[in-house]
Amino acid sequence: MADIARKATAHWEGDLKHGKGTVSTESGVLDGAQYSFGTRFENGKGTNPEELLASAHAGCFTMQLSALLANHGHTIESLDTQATCEMVKDGAGFKVSAMKLVVRGKVTGSDQADFEEHVRQAADMCPMSQVMKGNVEITHEAILE
Numbered sequence: 001m002a003d004i005a006r007k008a009t010a011h012w013e014g015d016l017k018h019g020k021g022t023v024s025t026e027s028g029v030l031d032g033a034q035y036s037f038g039t040r041f042e043n044g045k046g047t048n049p050e051e052l053l054a055s056a057h058a059g060c061f062t063m064q065l066s067a068l069l070a071n072h073g074h075t076i077e078s079l080d081t082q083a084t085c086e087m088v089k090d091g092a093g094f095k096v097s098a099m100k101l102v103v104r105g106k107v108t109g110s111d112q113a114d115f116e117e118h119v120r121q122a123a124d125m126c127p128m129s130q131v132m133k134g135n136v137e138i139t140h141e142a143i144l145e
Helices: 037-041 049-071 112-125 127-132
Strands: 008-013 020-025 033-036 075-090 093-108 137-144
Touching (some): 033 037, 049 075, 049 112, 049 127, 112 127, 112 137
Parallel strands (some): 093 137
Antiparallel strands (some): 075 093
């Protein structure tokens, strides 16, 4: 049995190109958020799976980084992470090929080399990275302000 289980739902109507759908989360943070071919491949208004994956990875990684830094006695003023999920054409479809993490941190008691090492560890350890490991190239950039 799982220690933690989170749920989300998707509803879709129509074919791929002209259809549309919604995604919702158990918490209600997403409640009928619209997605479609246009939001995924044409930058239309709404969300898409890759954007949701990038936000999940950014959030997970940033929490992991904060834990590592705090466990080593650093004081965290702020951490801001941008995750970019990239897709490439793969045969008849597409595949997620890369996730690029860029984190800016204001951290007391850390220098650039120390911060970079914590970022490397967090990028390797976070559960979302673990899901993608071996399937998606994960890169990271650490900027200590």
